[in-house]
Amino acid sequence: MKLFLIPLLLFSVSASASPLPELKPERHAVKLPRDLRESFLENMRDHLSAVSEIQAALAEKNFDKAAEIAKNRLGLDAPSSAACRPGMEMADLAKFMPENMRAIGFKMHSAADQFAVDAKNAGTDSDYRAVIDSLSKVTRQCVSCHAQYRLANRQGKT
Numbered sequence: 001m002k003l004f005l006i007p008l009l010l011f012s013v014s015a016s017a018s019p020l021p022e023l024k025p026e027r028h029a030v031k032l033p034r035d036l037r038e039s040f041l042e043n044m045r046d047h048l049s050a051v052s053e054i055q056a057a058l059a060e061k062n063f064d065k066a067a068e069i070a071k072n073r074l075g076l077d078a079p080s081s082a083a084c085r086p087g088m089e090m091a092d093l094a095k096f097m098p099e100n101m102r103a104i105g106f107k108m109h110s111a112a113d114q115f116a117v118d119a120k121n122a123g124t125d126s127d128y129r130a131v132i133d134s135l136s137k138v139t140r141q142c143v144s145c146h147a148q149y150r151l152a153n154r155q156g157k158t
């Protein structure tokens with residue numbers, strides 16, 4: 001790559017990063033029946049494991065593995081995305097979730113599918129920045145939802 005292109009590339013990557021949403025002091029409490037609450041949180045812990053495994057795969061330069069994990073565990077084909085897919089409003093978990101919460105979930109799952117595409121397309125060291133930027137678009141949606149919502153009835157809270 002010609003040297004003069006490098007600053008341009010760095011600029012285009014950093015320009016897409018905007019400040020993270022702030023944690024609101026009063027988050028909206030979402031009330032779920034006990035069994036759904038447990039499976040919801042189990043899903044969440046798997047989301048975090050998936051992100052961690054993606055990071056480990058990226059550290060090994062294994063872009064294909066990172067893409068597979070994102071697609072199968074976080075993308076719109078993943079079973080954990082069911083409640084956030086359009087047309088699933090009446091599904092078990094979905095009917096307890098506020099519409100905006102489901103919309104953020106949909107954005108997160110879509111960003112994971114986009115990450116899978118970006119990671120699959122990455123072939124060289126210089127693609128790392130773009131791939132990491134793409135992953136941050138996934139985790140940004142995790143942060144955004146956590147900033148606005150919590151579950152009711154947890155740890156003595158109502």
Ligand code: HEC
Pocket residue numbers: 030041042044045047048049051074101102104105108138139141142143145146149150151152154
């Ligand atoms: C659409 C909303 C939403 C999205 C998107 C979301 N979460 Fe969550 N997550 C929640 C809520 C609500 C809780 C419960 C928080 C509370 O009650 O304080 C939670 C809890 C968690 C927990 C705690 C689990 C436990 O056992 O206590 C982890 C870990 C977690 N999320 C990880 C993630 C990761 C990683 C992502 C993104 C890949 C993500 N979440 C995306 C809503 C979301």
